[in-house]
Every structure is written in structure tokens, then in C-alpha cells.
Amino acid sequence: MQALSKTTIYAIRALIYMLNNQQTNQYINIRDISNDLDISFHFLTKILQSLTKQGLLSSYRGATGGIAISKNPQNIRLIDLIYILEGNDFFDKCLLGLPGCGTLEPCPAHEIWSVAKDDLKMKFENASILDLKNLKGRITNESLELATA
Amino acid sequence: MQALSKTTIYAIRALIYMLNNQQTNQYINIRDISNDLDISFHFLTKILQSLTKQGLLSSYRGATGGIAISKNPQNIRLIDLIYILEGNDFFDKCLLGLPGCGTLEPCPAHEIWSVAKDDLKMKFENASILDLKNLKGRITNESLELATA
DNA sequence: TTATTTTAAGACTTCAATATCTTAAAGATG
DNA sequence: CATCTTTAAGATATTGAAGTCTTAAAATAA
Numbered sequence: 001m002q003a004l005s006k007t008t009i010y011a012i013r014a015l016i017y018m019l020n021n022q023q024t025n026q027y028i029n030i031r032d033i034s035n036d037l038d039i040s041f042h043f044l045t046k047i048l049q050s051l052t053k054q055g056l057l058s059s060y061r062g063a064t065g066g067i068a069i070s071k072n073p074q075n076i077r078l079i080d081l082i083y084i085l086e087g088n089d090f091f092d093k094c095l096l097g098l099p100g101c102g103t104l105e106p107c108p109a110h111e112i113w114s115v116a117k118d119d120l121k122m123k124f125e126n127a128s129i130l131d132l133k134n135l136k137g138r139i140t141n142e143s144l145e146l147a148t149a
Numbered sequence: 150m151q152a153l154s155k156t157t158i159y160a161i162r163a164l165i166y167m168l169n170n171q172q173t174n175q176y177i178n179i180r181d182i183s184n185d186l187d188i189s190f191h192f193l194t195k196i197l198q199s200l201t202k203q204g205l206l207s208s209y210r211g212a213t214g215g216i217a218i219s220k221n222p223q224n225i226r227l228i229d230l231i232y233i234l235e236g237n238d239f240f241d242k243c244l245l246g247l248p249g250c251g252t253l254e255p256c257p258a259h260e261i262w263s264v265a266k267d268d269l270k271m272k273f274e275n276a277s278i279l280d281l282k283n284l285k286g287r288i289t290n291e292s293l294e295l296a297t298a
Numbered sequence: 299t300t301a302t303t304t305t306a307a308g309a310c311t312t313c314a315a316t317a318t319c320t321t322a323a324a325g326a327t328g
Numbered sequence: 329c330a331t332c333t334t335t336a337a338g339a340t341a342t343t344g345a346a347g348t349c350t351t352a353a354a355a356t357a358a
Contacts, residue, residue, distance in 0.1 A: 001239050001266070002246070003150055006346065009246050016257060030305070040347050049306065062355025063303045078258075090150050097151070097158050100292030108165060108286035109227075112276060116269050117150070123261050137257035143249030155316065179335070189317055198336065211325025212333045 003120075008085045010039050011047050012129065015076065018069055019133040027059075027066030038141050047085070054084050073130040082124060091117050152269075157234045159188050160196050161278065164225065167218055168282040176208075176215030187290050196234070203233050222279040231273060240266050 004012075014033050022028060030048060034041040048067055051057045058070040069076075082090050094101035095113040102110070153161075163182050171177060179197060183190040197216055200206045207219040218225075231239050243250035244262040251259070 001152055001235075001242055001269075003152065003244060004246075006246070009244075012258075013245060027304095042349075043347055045305070046307085052305095059305060060355080061303085061305045061353070064356065065304045065354085067305080086150075093150055095152060095158075096162060096288070097153075097155065098287060098292070099290060101287070105292055106286045107288065108281035108284040109161075109276070110286060111284075112272050116272055119268060120150075120265050123265055127258070127261060132257035135257040135260075137255045137259060138247060138250070139245065139256065141248060143247070143254055176334095191319080192317055194335070195337085201335095208335060209325080210323070210333085210335045213326065214324085214334045216335080 004082070005086060007047050008081055010037075010044055011051060011081050011085055012078065012132070013037050013139045014039070014044060014048065015051075015069065015073070015081075015129045016133050016139050018067075019073055019129065022069065025068075027064065027068050029066045037139065050084065051081075056080075056084075073133070074128050076129045077125060078127045078129075078132075079121065079124040081129075091121050153231070154235060156196050157230055159186075159193055160200060160230050160234055161227065161281070162186050162288045163188070163193060163197065164218065164222070164230075164278045165282050165288050167216075168222055168278060171218065174217075176213070176217050178215045186288065199233065200230075205229075205233075222282070223277050225278045226274060227276045227278075227281075228270065228273040230278075240270050 014037065017033055017037060018028050021032075030045055031041055033039070034044045037044075048057060048059075052059050052067065056069070056071045056076055057067045059065070059067045094107055095109045096107045098107050101107045163186065166182055166186060167177050179194050180190055182188070183193045186193075197206060197208075201208050201216065205218070205220045205225055206216050208214070208216045243256055244258045245256045247256050250256045
């Protein structure tokens with residue numbers, strides 16, 4: 001199940017990368033991020049641009065330029081990134097894709113799906129990128145396993 | 150959040166439709182299903198074909214032909230349709246799309262996501278299309294609301 | 299100033315899911 | 329038989345996400 005778009009996935013990985021590598025008041029090179037995380041440079045740039053426009057990052061051009069996290073990473077939650085990059089209706093969608101599905105005109109799966117969405121929403125509300133950074137997991141593609149999942 | 154592909158969504162809606170309309174030992178016309186559910190006829194036909202190959206449906210050609218549910222609808226669960234149409238690795242995917250993400254080499258979100266997936270998996274294991282039929286929800290696009298969600 | 303580096307932004311390309319179109323095969327009907 | 333209807337199956341087209349390429353703008357440094 002691919003819950004998140006690559007756009008959102010790349011944003012999450014990049015932000016954790018930045019937390020791992022950011023010195024005080026230091027701008028981080030986007031090219032470095034894209035190289036280390038194996039993400040298309042131009043695609044990543046555009047994703048980060050939208051985070052800059054939203055005030056989560058600050059950017060600086062030129063030879064010593066780059067981007068930096070400008071918002072308290074404890075207040076950058078997964079759900080914030082999802083709302084910015086996937087849209088505010090992310091958790092409003094019907095499992096069967098039916099328009100107007102809700103309490104008034106529910107689809108057969110409405111109740112099941114609503115509960116599942118609420119559970120997931122809560123998890124995403126309670127997970128900041130600082131939390132994820134402190135969990136110290138892998139954010140690169142490198143894996144010991146031969147088979148991919 | 151679009152958890153399921155249109156392929157799986159159409160299959161679920163078509164099966165519930167069939168339960169709602171099926172007489173004893175009667176073949177149902179695919180054209181009728183596609184008309185009533187506003188689904189592309191040829192696309193739906195192919196989806197139903199794969200369910201026929203898997204033994205969930207039986208089909209019959211010719212003037213009085215159609216398709217019929219051949220398996221006990223109580224034993225056709227959402228998870229069965231998902232495995233058939235989305236693949237057996239549906240619940241194995243990493244939230245961040247990383248290959249080989251697992252207990253050995255987890256991504257930062259692995260634990261959160263694993264629990265969420267297990268919860269959802271259980272819901273889909275416990276929901277048969279007969280259950281969904283009995284919940285009597287809406288399976289068509291018709292909605293009273295003007296704004297769509 | 300001139301050249302270089304980096305982010306910003308737009309145009310274009312690729313790819314897989316989805317949708318459509320056409321033909322074949324099986325069965326019914328007259 | 330010939331004709332019609334329906335599912336089966338393949339080819340082609342469309343669409344949006346994802347990825348690539350090119351140019352502009354801002355800042356640094358020679």
C-alpha cells in the first residue's frame with residue numbers, strides 16, 4: 001500500500017537528512033541531499049521550494065547557498081507535510097472513491113474506513129520529523145537484502 | 150488517501166452490486182453493472198475476468214450470458230480481493246518506499262507504519278463482501294451533495 | 299566586471315494506471 | 329446455416345505523477 005506520494009516521501013526523507021546533517025545556522029546544499037538520498041535533484045528542489053513557501057524552510061542562493069530548516073522541527077509533524085503536499089482533503093477520501101461519502105450517504109465501508117483513517121491521522125499528528133530523526137532509522141535506499149519490498 | 154486502485158474499487162462495488170441483484174443461478178450482464186455503476190465497460194470486464202480466473206466468479210458467453218458469483222460471498226473478503234488485484238505485497242510496503250525496510254533495517258517510521266498496517270489488515274480480513282452488502286451503503290456515484298470529497 | 303555557483307521556475311519527457319477501441323470466440327436464436 | 333449477443337482478449341489512447349532538461353535570478357568570488 002502506497003499511502004504517500006513520492007513528493008511527500010522525498011520531503012520527509014530530506015528533512016530527516018537535514019536534521020542529521022545540519023550545523024548551527026548552516027545552509028545545506030540540495031545537490032548533496034539529492035545525491036545522498038538518490039533523489040532527482042530538480043524534482044527534490046521543487047518539493048523543497050513548496051516547503052520554503054510554506055515557511056518550513058529558508059533558502060539562500062549563490063555559491064554558499066542552500067536551504068535550512070526554519071521552523072522548530074518538533075512542530076513539523078507528518079500530518080503537516082501531508083496537508084501541504086497531498087492536500088487538506090487527504091483524510092476525507094472514501095475507500096471506494098465515491099463523491100460525497102459521509103455520515104449522510106455512507107458507502108458500505110464508510111464506518112470501517114473512517115475508524116482506520118482516524119487512527120492513522122492520530123499517528124501522523126503525533127509524529128514530528130524530530131521524533132523520526134531520534135528514532136535513527138534508515139532513510140537511504142541502501143539495503144543488505146537482495147529482494148526488495 | 151487513495152488506499153486502493155480503481156481496479157480493486159470497481160471489483161468491490163461490482164461484487165456488492167451482484168449480491169444486491171443476483172437471482173438464484175442467474176447470470177448478470179456486465180453491461181448492466183457498468184451502466185448502473187458508471188464504470189467503463191471494457192475496463193470492468195477485464196477486472197472481472199481476473200476474478201473469474203481466480204475462481205471467484207463464473208462466466209458464460211452468448212445471448213443469455215453474463216457472470217455469477219461462484220464462491221460463498223462470506224468467504225470473499227476485502228483482503229482476498231486486495232491480494233488478487235493489488236498483489237500479495239500490498240501490506241509489505243515501507244511508508245517511505247525504501248527497499249528492504251523491515252525489523253533488521255527499519256526506516257524511522259517502520260514501527261508506526263507496521264502497527265497501522267496490521268490494524269488495517271485485520272479490518273480487511275474481517276470484512277467480506279456479504280458483510281458490506283448487509284451494511285446497505287451506497288455504491289453508486291449519485292450524491293445529494295454538490296461538493297465532492 | 300566577469301565568471302561561477304546555487305536556488306527558482308518553466309518546459310518537456312517518461313511511465314504506469316486508467317480508459318477506449320477493435321477483433322475473436324462462445325453461445326443463442328431464427 | 330446466418331445473425332445477433334455476450335464475454336475474452338489484444339491494441340491503442342489518455343491522464344496525472346514522476347522525472348529530466350533548460351533558462352532565469354540571486355549571491356559569491358576571481
